Amino acid sequence: VRGEEPSVKHGGCVSLTSLPAGARGKIVDINAGAGLRRRLEAMGLRLGTEVTKICGLPLGGPVVVQARATRIGLGHGMAGKVMVEAIRAQ
Amino acid sequence: MSEDGYSRKKIVLAGNPNVGKSMLFHRLTGVHVTISNYPGTTVGYTLGRLHYPGGSPPGSPCSLAAGETLEVIDAPGVYSLDPTCKAEEVATGIIATAAVLVNVIDATNLERNLDLTLQLLEKNIPMVVALNLWDETAHLGIAIDDRKLESILGVPVVPTAAVTGEGIRTLVSRLASARPAPRPPSSPPERWKEIGRIVAACQVLSPRRHTFLQRLSDASVQPFSGFLLAAFVIGAAFVVIRLIGEGIIARLADPFFESLYAPILYRISSFLEGEGFFHNLLIGKLIGGRIDFRQSLGLLTTAPYIEFAMVLPYVSSFYLVLSFLEDFGYLPRLAILLDNFMHRVGLHGYAIIPNLLGLGCNVPAILATRILESRKERFIAATMISLAVPCAALQAMIFGLVGARGTLYVGAIYLTLFAVWLCCGIVLKSTVQGFEPELLIEIPHYRFPPLGPFLKKVWVRISGFLREAVPIILLGVLVINLVYFSQVFDVLADLTAPVVSGLWGLPRESIVAILLGFLRKDVAVGLLVPLDLSTKQLVVATTVLAMFFPCIATFVVFLKEFGIKDTLKASAIMILATTAVGTLQNLVF
Numbered sequence: 001v002r003g004e005e006p007s008v009k010h011g012g013c014v015s016l017t018s019l020p021a022g023a024r025g026k027i028v029d030i031n032a033g034a035g036l037r038r039r040l041e042a043m044g045l046r047l048g049t050e051v052t053k054i055c056g057l058p059l060g061g062p063v064v065v066q067a068r069a070t071r072i073g074l075g076h077g078m079a080g081k082v083m084v085e086a087i088r089a090q
Numbered sequence: 091m092s093e094d095g096y097s098r099k100k101i102v103l104a105g106n107p108n109v110g111k112s113m114l115f116h117r118l119t120g121v122h123v124t125i126s127n128y129p130g131t132t133v134g135y136t137l138g139r140l141h142y143p144g145g146s147p148p149g150s151p152c153s154l155a156a157g158e159t160l161e162v163i164d165a166p167g168v169y170s171l172d173p174t175c176k177a178e179e180v181a182t183g184i185i186a187t188a189a190v191l192v193n194v195i196d197a198t199n200l201e202r203n204l205d206l207t208l209q210l211l212e213k214n215i216p217m218v219v220a221l222n223l224w225d226e227t228a229h230l231g232i233a234i235d236d237r238k239l240e241s242i243l244g245v246p247v248v249p250t251a252a253v254t255g256e257g258i259r260t261l262v263s264r265l266a267s268a269r270p271a272p273r274p275p276s277s278p279p280e281r282w283k284e285i286g287r288i289v290a291a292c293q294v295l296s297p298r299r300h301t302f303l304q305r306l307s308d309a310s311v312q313p314f315s316g317f318l319l320a321a322f323v324i325g326a327a328f329v330v331i332r333l334i335g336e337g338i339i340a341r342l343a344d345p346f347f348e349s350l351y352a353p354i355l356y357r358i359s360s361f362l363e364g365e366g367f368f369h370n371l372l373i374g375k376l377i378g379g380r381i382d383f384r385q386s387l388g389l390l391t392t393a394p395y396i397e398f399a400m401v402l403p404y405v406s407s408f409y410l411v412l413s414f415l416e417d418f419g420y421l422p423r424l425a426i427l428l429d430n431f432m433h434r435v436g437l438h439g440y441a442i443i444p445n446l447l448g449l450g451c452n453v454p455a456i457l458a459t460r461i462l463e464s465r466k467e468r469f470i471a472a473t474m475i476s477l478a479v480p481c482a483a484l485q486a487m488i489f490g491l492v493g494a495r496g497t498l499y500v501g502a503i504y505l506t507l508f509a510v511w512l513c514c515g516i517v518l519k520s521t522v523q524g525f526e527p528e529l530l531i532e533i534p535h536y537r538f539p540p541l542g543p544f545l546k547k548v549w550v551r552i553s554g555f556l557r558e559a560v561p562i563i564l565l566g567v568l569v570i571n572l573v574y575f576s577q578v579f580d581v582l583a584d585l586t587a588p589v590v591s592g593l594w595g596l597p598r599e600s601i602v603a604i605l606l607g608f609l610r611k612d613v614a615v616g617l618l619v620p621l622d623l624s625t626k627q628l629v630v631a632t633t634v635l636a637m638f639f640p641c642i643a644t645f646v647v648f649l650k651e652f653g654i655k656d657t658l659k660a661s662a663i664m665i666l667a668t669t670a671v672g673t674l675q676n677l678v679f
Contacts (some may be wrong), residue, residue: 035174039530040167041278044202055312061430062439062529064311069199069230073311073426075438075528 014086016063016079021055025084031080044070045082098161099154101140101265104185104210105194106203107167108534110222112136113252113543114194115164118262122550123164124454126416126536128443130461133177135184136164140262154190154266163188173207176460176468185210190268191217192261197227197234197249198535200293204285205278207243212275217245220261225251226535231298244271253540289327303536310423311533320427323420327411333405335486335534336372343399347383355381356392375620385620393567396487396616397559402552404486407452409551417514417539417547421446422531429529435515436470436522437462438529446472448479451555452644455479456651466524470515472648473660477667478511478638480611483559487615487633495625502679510671514663545607558643559610566606566613571604589669594630595676597621607635608642630675638668 001023014063027049030037040046044067054064054071056079063079065072101118103111107129115123124131140160154160165184166177173179185191193210195203210217240247246264250257276284309315321394337400355373355404362369364376373381374388383395415421421443441462448455455475459468480488492499508605519526522611573579582605585599599621607614618631639661640648649657 038170038172038278039174042205043530043532044280045203046282054308055316055464057311057316057427059430060312061313062426064426064533068201069232070305072200072548073422073429073439073528073531073533075429075527078528078530082140 012085013083016051016053016074016082016084017056017076018067019053019084019086021053023048024052024087026050026087028085029083029084030081031083032078036078036081040074040078040082043072044068045072045074051084052086098139099189100187100191101160101162101190101262102184103162103164103194104181104188104206105222106169106196106199106206108532109167109194109196109203110252111167111194111373112164114192114220114222114250114258114261115162116543117252117255117258119162122546124248124550125547126413126421127268127419127537127539128416128422129167129532129534130177131416131442132164132166133460134166134180138162138164142265143262155220160190160265168206168512170558171208175463180460185213185215188215190265191215192220192265193217194220194222194362197224198230198232200232200234201285204288208273208276208281208284211243211245211273214272216270218261218264218268219243219245219247220257221247221249222252223499224249225254225256229298229301231296233296235292235465239288240289242288245269253543262570302359307423307533307536310420311426316423316427319621320424320567323415323424327415329406331411332406332412332489335404335489336405338406339399343403347395347399351394352383358390368577370575371568374662378463384616387567387570387617387620389564389567389571392616393563393613396613397535397556397563400490400616401483401486401559401612404489405450405482405555406548406552408485409484409548409555412446412450413544413548413551413627414539417537419536422533425529425531427531433526434519435474436519436526437467437515438527440531441467443473445475445479448475448481449485450482451552452476452479452481452640453647456644456647459651463527464523464525465586468527469522469524469652469656469660470518472652473518473663474511474514476644476648476660477514477637477664478507480507480636481641483555483610483612484615486634487612488636491615491619492628492632495628499625499629502629503633503636506671506675507636510637510667514667559612562610562642563613566609569609570602570606570617593669593676594634594672596627596631596634597623600627600631603631604635604638608639608645611635611641626676626679629679630672633675634668634672637664637671639664 013028024034030040041078049067051065051067056063060076062073062075103115112123112125112132115138118140121138123136141163142158142160163184165181168178168181170183173182191210193207236247236249246267248257248261248264250261276575310319339641372388372390374386374391377385381391383391386392425439427440428442432439432441439656444455444458447458452475456472459471462468462471488500488503492503583601586601587598590596591598603614603617606617614635615632624630
């Protein structure tokens, strides 16, 4: 169901939807079927990729992340499936 | 096989979306294709020719002869060789037929682009890599060793900047050295490891401070500033379109028609002695002894006036503004901001792009629905567009005619169309079976469009409009004269009077205009002028015209893209919705 917060905490990791804007994280898990996984991977979002969350739009809106040189917008549900481990700023 | 029967070697441009394949194609062949700054501009393929100057060295795998003419194909962009939408299916199909592949890479995004490069190499087709957007690497602090990349990949690598033309000659001359560099099939993790090694060996990044455009880019998707900017952009677009459109009409078109063109027509009119079949056909009726460009309905009077003095100014200014927004890279940001809202109508944010294109012309808009992933989304978007997104030509007429009675009434029409658009989406979302995918898009960098190609694009759109519109509008005026001349009209009017007069409260003659809307909507609205409608009738008639059946060009594209069954479904929706809305407006207003 759209608009619902999927898995906020998940063993020390958070989903992209709950990562604060401006924070960096490393992708540790993608809770999705093979099809979606492949699409995300082809766009450069894969296990181990470090991303910076640019922002999330309110009320179940999409999330924008920067992964190296690519800036990607992904729907709320999709973003909720991408689990990241927050990286502290030095 | 190409159209003249020779089978030519195919050079296919393949690469990720929005890396500049179409611009490169234009540079190679001189054929103009629509180029914008958003992923998914190209949804079909375009053929062009390249007269090859030099030959291949003896024994090279793709053996191009000196002076040979090659067929160059511009294909839609793909992220991988597993297609996820119709546009990507088109591309993967074409790649398989290539004699030589030109893999176009975004040099500012080497790592992600190489994934497809490695997959293409596995296909064992002779290949050249164009390291495009080379001109943008310097200010982003990216340094790539193209020689090293060439030796690692095993195929020629040429830095190019398609926008400026840099490197295009070298690319052409190295086509002859294209060669396959086969790799064993690899799993994605193996490829990424390999890519990591390649990038580490060939690319050096030095941090750069954020430029103004990058900060603007961030601000355009932030929750608060993003919506503020969007409101500003849409408002500014509207004001600029009006200013330019009205400016051309008042300063150029009207003076031309009134002082230069009208005197010639009066001569013809007096030569034809002011009456008779030919006079009516060419000049039309004289109103109070004078030619009235809006009402005379002649092939030489009303037809060119509607097209050149009422519609063309607005079409031109609309395409100027839309093209700028496309090329600057704003549209994907709008898609992000509106994603949430678009889900209410069964679509995702990216569907805003075909809808916006529809405000120009519904035909490319329906083709552009190919960037949507599911059939359900495509059907919803295309139906909404043909039902409730008025094209620029129609809008120009709405502003010209209804606007003269008061801006409020123009507002009423737009509000009605928006409500219809919304209801159509909401109803189809819950009734059409199928999958509603989520938004997943790459957001391009903001770029100031290079002036030459930008103006060329606007010109191609405007001249395309004229080529299609002028013959049909002349045909329309001819048909209308024949209909009035013959007795067909009375039969038609009697048949349709219960709906036209009974439900919509319009004079029975308006059926001719409504039916002619099937040919062209702008000329159809023009036909309402001589009917002396009340303001209420004008609003009802214009709304009905906007919604009732798309024009023939849109209808044909719809049929091609969706097949007969879905076209009938969409047509039924249009007829029902139009009847209901026209009646409602008649009752409520």
